[in-house]
Amino acid sequence: MSTSPSDALTLNAQYFDGRSAKARPVTLTLRGVTLVLRGESVAREDDIATLRVSEPMGAAPRLISYPDGAHCEVRDHAGLARMLRATGFRDDWVVRVQTRWRWALAAVAVTVAIVFAGYRWGLPAASEFIAFRMPDSVLAQLSGGTLEFLDKHLFKPSQLPEPRRKALADAFARMLTHDRSPLRYTLHFRDGVAVGANAMALPDGTIIITDQLVKIAAHDEEVLAVLAHELGHVSRRHGMRMLIQGSIVAFVVSWYIGDVSSIAAGLPTLLLQARYSREHELEADAFGAAMLTANGISPKRLADMLAKLEASHRAKVDESGKDKDHIPPQTESDKARRGSIGDYLASHPATRERIEALKKAQ
Secondary structure (H helix, E strand, O other): OOOOHHHOEEEEEEEEOOOOOOOEEEEEEEEOOEEEEEEOOEEEEEEHHHOEEOOOOOOOOEEEEOOOOOEEEEOOHHHHHHHHHHOOOOOOHHHHHHOOHHHHHHHHHHHHHHHHHHHHHHHHHHHHHHHOOOOHHHHHHHHHHHHHHHHHHOOEEOOOOHHHHHHHHHHHHOOOOOOOOOOOOEEEEEEOOOOOOOEEEOOOOEEEEEHHHHHHOOOHHHHHHHHHHHHHHHHOOHHHHHHHHHHHHHHHHHHHHOOOOOOHHHHHHHHHHOOOOHHHHHHHHHHHHHHHHHOOOOOHHHHHHHHHHHHHHHHHHHHHHHOHHHOOOOOHHHHHHHHHOOOHHHHOOOOHHHHHHHHHOO
16 A cells, blocks of 8 residues: 555544543554644654454444554544554454444354254253252252242142052052062141142152042052152252253343342242152153062053043033132132143143053053
């Protein structure tokens, strides 16, 4: 390029010395690799390579920053672009990509794909890693708080005769897992009241089964089949994994909106509202089927029980629909508590696929 005064590139700018907020009008002239600044009571010459130029941000002025903290604001974007080209300067590749809509759309698509992959595969993998390294004391504290919540709001003491409860508990205690590995669990019987036929496993191995579920079973082996399935959830720590996933998502959302104080206090409720994934259900079904087979019980018992639970759920929904004019008013908290684990299928979707798979497993 020519470096004669007549060919010199000149721009108007506002200069800030970095010590005060006063703006001074100046001219910028490029001479070779030197940027010459001239204005009232200010003059300086700097190697262009020592300066930092901000990226374009719409109509906002671009900044030329000096090593000593001073900077210039330039509103003539086209003139500055010509001056920068004359020096061989090129914006970073990120800046160049942002100015091309195809690249911008591609960047959005890649970002969406990364977020989806992280949520679909990364988050479950991370939750599994954390769940199996969670101290037993944490599992016990969390499960104890959840059981206390359930007994206070949803369950009542079991109405089954004590000999009946003992017979079922002893029968399950005599069962062996398919690999004969010992698993710690505690079995609790409860009257489900409005919850109905239900069973669930808490992270520390607490298994809860309602009187209503026992009553709809035509055979004790059907009850044992459900307990074996729940033990599968305990073995794979599904409840804790779902809780961790929900907590991570809740934390990210709360962090984004600026309120993370309520997460720890709501962990028991969050655990109740967790929904097992399709993979978790199939995994627990496989564990239960293998355990039943190892003990001479057909996996069809679990399939039959799932069908009965589905029928019981539908009947309860139909009944509540017919009697909706006679249902006493409920508070929002009542609805939330009942909606969280209102029936076995709320967290254990008994799909036709699962039932058919269990029938084939015998």
